[in-house]
Amino acid sequence: MNKSIFIVGTDTDVGKTFVTGLIIKSLRDNGINAGYFKAALSGAREEGNKLIPGDAEEVCNVSGIEEEYSNMVSYILKNPYSPHLAARIENIEVSLDKIKNDYKNLKEKYECLVVEGSGGIICPLKIKDDEVILLEDVIKVLNLETILIARAEIGTINHTTLTVKYLESIGIKVKAIVLNGYNPQNIIHKDNKETIKVLTGVNNFFEIPFVDERNQIVDNYFNFNLLINIINK
Numbered sequence: 685m686n687k688s689i690f691i692v693g694t695d696t697d698v699g700k701t702f703v704t705g706l707i708i709k710s711l712r713d714n715g716i717n718a719g720y721f722k723a724a725l726s727g728a729r730e731e732g733n734k735l736i737p738g739d740a741e742e743v744c745n746v747s748g749i750e751e752e753y754s755n756m757v758s759y760i761l762k763n764p765y766s767p768h769l770a771a772r773i774e775n776i777e778v779s780l781d782k783i784k785n786d787y788k789n790l791k792e793k794y795e796c797l798v799v800e801g802s803g804g805i806i807c808p809l810k811i812k813d814d815e816v817i818l819l820e821d822v823i824k825v826l827n828l829e830t831i832l833i834a835r836a837e838i839g840t841i842n843h844t845t846l847t848v849k850y851l852e853s854i855g856i857k858v859k860a861i862v863l864n865g866y867n868p869q870n871i872i873h874k875d876n877k878e879t880i881k882v883l884t885g886v887n888n889f890f891e892i893p894f895v896d897e898r899n900q901i902v903d904n905y906f907n908f909n910l911l912i913n914i915i916n917k
């Protein structure tokens with residue numbers, strides 16, 4: 685296996701990091717040397733004179749990856765703002781070349797990288813004069829296809845369909861949708877899944893419930909064979 689995958693969210697806080705950790709754990713538990721990469725993280729925690737990128741830390745804890753944070757995250761920003769604003773305030777010049785190089789260097793150590801996006805698909809990493817870098821530019825420069833993480837609850841039909849249609853309109857493929865916080869007893873959640881299938885044409889779905897115990901999810905809800913087929917296809 686040597687295909688990587690990009691994890692996009694319909695919004696911030698939809699569970700991208702949570703699900704990315706589970707995906708990497710599932711891959712690693714099944715013998716695949718999967719790693720984690722993220723182009724820009726804002727809201728990093730200060731520890732002494734170091735900045736700790738919470739998402740990378742969480743994924744490492746869940747999945748057992750041992751790696752320097754600076755190898756996994758190109759831009760570790762302190763302010764909890766959109767990356768373009770945090771970078772501007774912190775006088776950091778975001779460049780697609782650095783992101784591409786960091787990704788390439790890290791990829792040499794792993795069979796597959798699971799790359800987490802920042803925010804939703806139109807998340808700016810740089811806006812300076814007439815130079816604009818959006819999350820979609822990162823996906824394009826890394827030449828990756830995507831898995832979309834969405835909320836299971838009401839409102840998700842609109843957010844999810846908009847995100848899929850937008851990604852397709854710019855030539856980026858959505859291989860699967862993860863409905864996070866899914867309750868199979870909930871009529872809204874069940875209908876959301878069927879409706880999103882009809883509206884987007886995406887047929888591969890994962891349903892992840894809200895839980896306390898993550899290992900339980902991997903065993904019970906993440907079908908490793910389906911996951912591998914989707915990433916490799």
Ligand SMILES: Nc1ncnc2c1ncn2[C@@H]1O[C@H](COP(=O)(O)OP(=O)(O)O)[C@@H](O)[C@H]1O
Nearest residue numbers: 693696697698699700701702865892893894895
């Ligand atoms: N399925 C879930 N079960 C329990 N907690 C969850 C689940 N999904 C997300 N969370 C929690 O919700 C919060 C936001 O999730 P996170 O993965 O950080 O979102 P994002 O990376 O999209 O910003 C975190 O505190 C996370 O632990």
Ligand SMILES: [Mg+2]
Nearest residue numbers: 700701739800
């Ligand atoms: Mg995150």
